[in-house]
Amino acid sequence: MVFVSVFKRNLKELFFRMRAHQVLVPLNASLLKLHYLIRQSQWIGKQKRDAGLNDFYTRGYVFSKMFDLFKFVSENEFKGRAIDYFEFGVFRGNSIKWWLEDNKQAHSYFYGFDTFKGLPEDFGEFKKGDLSADDRLPEVSDLRCRFYKGLFQQTLPGFLKSYSGKNPKVLHIDCDLYSSTLFVLCSMAPFLHKGDVLIFDEFVTPTQEFKAFDDFASAYYLKYELLGAVNNYQQTALKIG
Ligand SMILES: C[S@@+](CC[C@H](N)C(=O)[O-])C[C@H]1O[C@@H](n2cnc3c(N)ncnc32)[C@H](O)[C@@H]1O
Missing domain, CATH: 3.40.50.150 (Vaccinia Virus protein VP39)
Known part of the structure; x- marks a missing residue:
């Protein structure tokens, strides 16, 4: 468990240090849309028909x-x-x-x-x-x-x-x-x-x-x-x- 959280923290710090956003920014809007599309589909799935x-x-x-x-x-x-x-x-x-x-x-x-x-x-x-x-x-x-x-x-x-x-x-x-x-x-x-x-x-x-x-x-x-x-x-x- 401790190993996993240290790994995650290092990965995140590496992300910031490498300025990985510069490469990933073009994906941002699409990923956000996908995330909320999934959430909305889940939400609709839970509603009473x-x-x-x-x-x-x-x-x-x-x-x-x-x-x-x-x-x-x-x-x-x-x-x-x-x-x-x-x-x-x-x-x-x-x-x-x-x-x-x-x-x-x-x-x-x-x-x-x-x-x-x-x-x-x-x-x-x-x-x-x-x-x-x-x-x-x-x-x-x-x-x-x-x-x-x-x-x-x-x-x-x-x-x-x-x-x-x-x-x-x-x-x-x-x-x-x-x-x-x-x-x-x-x-x-x-x-x-x-x-x-x-x-x-x-x-x-x-x-x-x-x-x-x-x-x-x-x-x-x-x-x-x-x-x-x-x-x-x-x-x-x-x-x-
Ligand atoms: C789709 S129209 C409304 C249609 C309307 N209910 C009808 O019966 O035709 C959306 C409206 O929201 C207004 N609007 C969006 N954000 C606003 C904000 N932050 N403050 C004031 N008006 C806003 C726009 O000026 C626009 O007239």
């Missing part, structure tokens, strides 16, 4: 299934109840408008966060600045809804200083990026309670939303259960346990 709504495995992507998942969550978890709905990644307001239409409780509140100027980093084929709403907020006249313009990293801390909502929460995380997702989850962690729901829109990108959730769940010893998933886990809803 008979969760209320789960289309795994079906061929093809159907955009409207996202709304089926919203409906499923809304009807089964919050029917007739007021909610605090947070959307991280609003763009032109397609999904937040769905929730505003669906939940008419007078004491529900809807908070939408976005730069409205597009992604702050490259994301796959999308470049920094893509998915811009041209700096314009969605046209919403419902007084229960507020938008916060800017990076989450700038707007969310100030918002949370005065936030004391008591309604059950829905966090709709549709910001694509690892950095944005991890920041949101860690910031919202002190406000999450049993029964609150997390919905991810790009959960199947192993090194982005999934990686952020996986890292967050490990660091916070998060207890949760799968509520539903559509488009082979692209959109995934989890309930905090």
